[in-house]
Amino acid sequence: MRRVVPIGPYHPLQEEPEFFKLIVEGEKVVDLEINIGYNHRGHEFVSPTLTWDQVPFLVERICGICSDSHPYAYVLAVEDCAHITAPPRAQYIRTIIGELERIHSHYLWLGLAGHFIGYNTVWMWVWRYREPLLELFELIMGNRNHYAVNKIGGARRDILPEDYPRIEKYLDLLEEKNAMFTKAILDDPVIRARLEGVGILSKEDAVAYAVTGPTARGSDFAIDVRKDDPFDAYDKVDWNMIVFPEGDVLAKAKVRLLECDESVKIVRQCLKNMPDGPIETRVDEIPPGEGIGHYEAPRGEVFHYVRSDGSNKPVRHKVRAPSFMNIASNVVAVKGYSIADAALVLAAVDPCYCCTERTTVYENGKKKYSGQDLLTLSLKKTEEIRRRYKK
Amino acid sequence: MMKKEYSKKVLEEITSKFPQVTVKIHGPRRTYLRAPREIVYDFAEYLFKEKEFRLSIATGIDTRDGVEIIYHFTHDAAGTYYNIKTLIPKDDLKIKSLATFLPAANWIEREIHELLGVDFTGHPNLIPLLTAETWPADLHPLRRDYQDEHKELKFKKKT
Numbered sequence: 374m375r376r377v378v379p380i381g382p383y384h385p386l387q388e389e390p391e392f393f394k395l396i397v398e399g400e401k402v403v404d405l406e407i408n409i410g411y412n413h414r415g416h417e418f419v420s421p422t423l424t425w426d427q428v429p430f431l432v433e434r435i436c437g438i439c440s441d442s443h444p445y446a447y448v449l450a451v452e453d454c455a456h457i458t459a460p461p462r463a464q465y466i467r468t469i470i471g472e473l474e475r476i477h478s479h480y481l482w483l484g485l486a487g488h489f490i491g492y493n494t495v496w497m498w499v500w501r502y503r504e505p506l507l508e509l510f511e512l513i514m515g516n517r518n519h520y521a522v523n524k525i526g527g528a529r530r531d532i533l534p535e536d537y538p539r540i541e542k543y544l545d546l547l548e549e550k551n552a553m554f555t556k557a558i559l560d561d562p563v564i565r566a567r568l569e570g571v572g573i574l575s576k577e578d579a580v581a582y583a584v585t586g587p588t589a590r591g592s593d594f595a596i597d598v599r600k601d602d603p604f605d606a607y608d609k610v611d612w613n614m615i616v617f618p619e620g621d622v623l624a625k626a627k628v629r630l631l632e633c634d635e636s637v638k639i640v641r642q643c644l645k646n647m648p649d650g651p652i653e654t655r656v657d658e659i660p661p662g663e664g665i666g667h668y669e670a671p672r673g674e675v676f677h678y679v680r681s682d683g684s685n686k687p688v689r690h691k692v693r694a695p696s697f698m699n700i701a702s703n704v705v706a707v708k709g710y711s712i713a714d715a716a717l718v719l720a721a722v723d724p725c726y727c728c729t730e731r732t733t734v735y736e737n738g739k740k741k742y743s744g745q746d747l748l749t750l751s752l753k754k755t756e757e758i759r760r761r762y763k764k
Numbered sequence: 765m766m767k768k769e770y771s772k773k774v775l776e777e778i779t780s781k782f783p784q785v786t787v788k789i790h791g792p793r794r795t796y797l798r799a800p801r802e803i804v805y806d807f808a809e810y811l812f813k814e815k816e817f818r819l820s821i822a823t824g825i826d827t828r829d830g831v832e833i834i835y836h837f838t839h840d841a842a843g844t845y846y847n848i849k850t851l852i853p854k855d856d857l858k859i860k861s862l863a864t865f866l867p868a869a870n871w872i873e874r875e876i877h878e879l880l881g882v883d884f885t886g887h888p889n890l891i892p893l894l895t896a897e898t899w900p901a902d903l904h905p906l907r908r909d910y911q912d913e914h915k916e917l918k919f920k921k922k923t
């Protein structure tokens with residue numbers, strides 16, 4: 374007998390307005406329907422009413438966690454359209470901020486994933502070491518989030534040389550702690566049992582659904598904008614692309630954990646080789662034409678397309694966030710797993726969860742599962758595995 | 765340098781297979797291809813299945829001559845963007861859907877359908893993606909002739 378388990382319209386565990394309709398047979402998920410659009414703010418409609426320099430502030434507010442990636446991609450698109458190159462120092466500054474942001478975004482996901490499978494220690498530890506990074510951002514950019522560092526033809530703010538030691542100090546701390554997390558999380562038999570072989574996205578499906586970011590790299594689909602189409606300082610630093618072939622939730626977690634180490638490597642090299650000079654070029658006007666900018670955000674490829682008619686505003690501005698592609702792939706990733714796993718699988722692409730309270734199942738007017746029940750189901754499964762390992 | 769030569773070779777293969785396509789090279793890794801509406805389906809299928817291109821997204825633009833759709837394909841091995849442009853006349857807003865063989869095109873075709881009113885024939889499930897359930901089906905917000913109360917308010921204030 375088929376039943377429907379709705380998750381949403383407000384996304385469980387994180388402030389993401391999406392609606393998942395799980396169609397279940399007993400405990401097993403047999404199909405999934407996804408509804409989005411609950412928070413459609415019309416950025417593509419508003420953007421052509423703003424001037425070229427105002428748009429970065431608009432697109433920065435698309436995402437609160439990766440607030441650097443949208444303006445970054447937009448700025449790259451306009452620079453591509455007008456054939457502008459940012460001065461070297463600005464390129465390095467933008468790269469540093471982008472990579473630091475990747476660390477804090479991955480840590481946010483890791484903490485929430487830990488909380489969701491019932492490992493609150495992981496959650497608290499990970500977020501404890503995310504906090505100094507936000508303070509660091511406040512020091513160098515003036516804000517914990519929304520750094521507004523990207524500007525057409527350069528960077529808006531300089532990183533002062535006296536702040537370098539502070540950044541280095543944080544990187545040292547992070548490197549040590551990240552090694553600890555990697556070891557603690559990957560060596561834990563219970564976490565392994567909970568994440569391994571769950572929510573497998575095969576490479577064929579990853580290619581067909583055109584997923585990006587850690588979701589793709591966890592499924593042996595080796596794409597990374599920073600390697601494939603290097604921009605700014607990315608082709609001047611040495612780093613590795615992390616790829617795992619398994620396609621399950623554990624592979625995605627491993628990609629994110631090890632990517633933090635690569636980000637540390639990139640920031641270190643950028644700080645060491647940071648050139649002197651101006652941080653912006655003068656941009657008089659954007660000529661008619663079109664430009665494409667894409668940037669590897671923590672969640673995948675952010676894509677911006679702009680078209681100019683020579684005026685002070687874009688004629689058309691297309692925005693594609695990575696989750697637009699990644700969430701659609703849940704349809705194949707979640708099939709065949711239990712409801713207790715479903716919540717985790719849907720979180721694995723990193724629109725992670727926050728408020729399961731919205732989930733309620735009614736059957737013949739009688740309440741069956743609430744959001745809290747779903748969380749309890751997930752915790753119960755972890756407990757069960759934990760008990761089995763203790764024996 | 766290797767990547768550059770590779771993408772040049774790929775472009776030659778594409779244009780020899782589909783001679784109707786006109787090429788405009790914008791930058792080292794940005795290529796715009798203009799294709800007539802009739803061949804877009806076969807062209808995209810060839811790019812996806814044989815050349816292993818990835819569909820990044822599609823953009824719909826309301827222009828003077830009709831609705832223009834740009835399919836942004838990327839060739840990750842060479843890091844090059846191939847943008848297939850096609851123009852659909854306003855009196856016959858129809859194009860063959862790519863979602864039949866490419867699931868990645870499913871959502872974006874639904875989006876263009878509701879925002880610009882383009883009909884994707886053969887799409888498995890052409891229902892609105894972003895707009896509310898109560899939104900009228902014949903009102904397309906990204907069309908040039910679209911008017912809403914905010915636009916009018918702005919206009920009134922100025923006069």
